Amino acid sequence: xxxxxxxxxxxxxxxxxxxxxxxxxxxxxxxxxxxxxxxxxxxxxxxxxxxxxxxxxxxxxxxxxxxxxxxxxxxxxxxxxxxxxxxxxxxxxxxxxxxxxxxxxxxxxxxxxx
Amino acid sequence: xxxxxxxxxxxxxxxxxxxxxxxxxxxxxxxxxxxxxxxxxxxxxxxxxxxxxxxxxxxxxxxxxxxxxxxxxxxxxxxxxxxxxxxxxxxxxxxxxxxxxxxxxxxxxxx
Numbered sequence: 001x002x003x004x005x006x007x008x009x010x011x012x013x014x015x016x017x018x019x020x021x022x023x024x025x026x027x028x029x030x031x032x033x034x035x036x037x038x039x040x041x042x043x044x045x046x047x048x049x050x051x052x053x054x055x056x057x058x059x060x061x062x063x064x065x066x067x068x069x070x071x072x073x074x075x076x077x078x079x080x081x082x083x084x085x086x087x088x089x090x091x092x093x094x095x096x097x098x099x100x101x102x103x104x105x106x107x108x109x110x111x112x113x114x
Numbered sequence: 115x116x117x118x119x120x121x122x123x124x125x126x127x128x129x130x131x132x133x134x135x136x137x138x139x140x141x142x143x144x145x146x147x148x149x150x151x152x153x154x155x156x157x158x159x160x161x162x163x164x165x166x167x168x169x170x171x172x173x174x175x176x177x178x179x180x181x182x183x184x185x186x187x188x189x190x191x192x193x194x195x196x197x198x199x200x201x202x203x204x205x206x207x208x209x210x211x212x213x214x215x216x217x218x219x220x221x222x223x224x225x
Contacts (some may be wrong), residue, residue: 004156033212042202042215043157056211090156101145101206103213105156 002027004093004106012112013081018021021109022045025093031055032074033103034066043090050096051073064086086113117141118216126222135160135188135219143205146179146186147213151200152187160188193223197213 005024013019031050035043046054057060058109068074072093082092088110092103118139127133137146145164149157153155161170163179163186170177174197176189186203204213 004143030209035215042204042218043213044215045212048211050211058212088154092156094159102147102162103160104159108154108156110154 004091004104006089006091006106006109008109009107010110010112012114014101014114015081015083017081017113018077018079019081019111021078021089021091021111022073023076023091023093023106024073025091026095026104029093029095029104030072031094031096031103032068032072033092033094034074034076035092036060037088037090037108039087046076083113086111118203118214120201120203120216120219122219123217124191124222126224129194129223129225130192131223132217133190133193133221135190135221137186137188137203137216139184139205139214141207142183144208145206146183147204148177148186148188149202149204151202157202164225169214176225190221193221195225198219198223 007022009071017068034046037043044062047060047066052068063079088108090108094103098114121136136154148160151157161177166181168179168185174191177188201220202218203216206213
């Protein structure tokens with residue numbers, strides 16, 4: 001079975017541009033979460049979606065937005081890119097919202113803003 | 115604000131040695147997970163613990179959840195070079211949908 005997939009794997013953008021990152025969850029999983037991991041730190045929670053509805057939002061500016069599609073795949077959008085947005089963006093999927101809350105990560109998208 | 119602190123931050127040991135990594139918080143978690151992450155890749159789930167005092171073993175790795183569900187430890191017996199990586203703990207609270215990640219422990223096992 002395929003795991004969580006993300007695209008693209010790497011991306012280089014310039015300040016002020018917009019970026020869209022994509023994620024496909026494990027088959028049968030209805031929840032997708034997005035995390036930002038800056039070099040040397042643990043992942044920081046950005047969003048969680050379940051059944052196409054936003055269920056949680058981390059402490060990120062409104063430049064960050066996301067959505068989930070009927071097939072449970074998801075997009076993360078970031079507008080007006082800043083140098084500080086350079087990071088590994090991780091997508092995680094889980095089957096539902098009940099315990100034990102297990103989630104599985106994709107390989108990530110490495111975003112570099114110059 | 116929920117925080118998870120891991121210690122030590124860095125650990126360099128010789129092959130065959132034992133080690134313990136700690137994950138501590140002042141908050142109670144309903145579920146706590148441990149991950150290992152290789153450079154440039156996503157974290158790989160090692161274990162999930164949900165019951166206070168729970169102990170789980172995965173080959174040479176032993177995971178324990180504190181009785182009060184505020185802390186956890188990861189013990190590796192006879193470390194091998196393949197254990198090298200970033201170890202992350204992450205906690206989730208009932209009623210929220212996000213995971214709070216710890217600061218990470220970077221382990222290097224020398225052959």
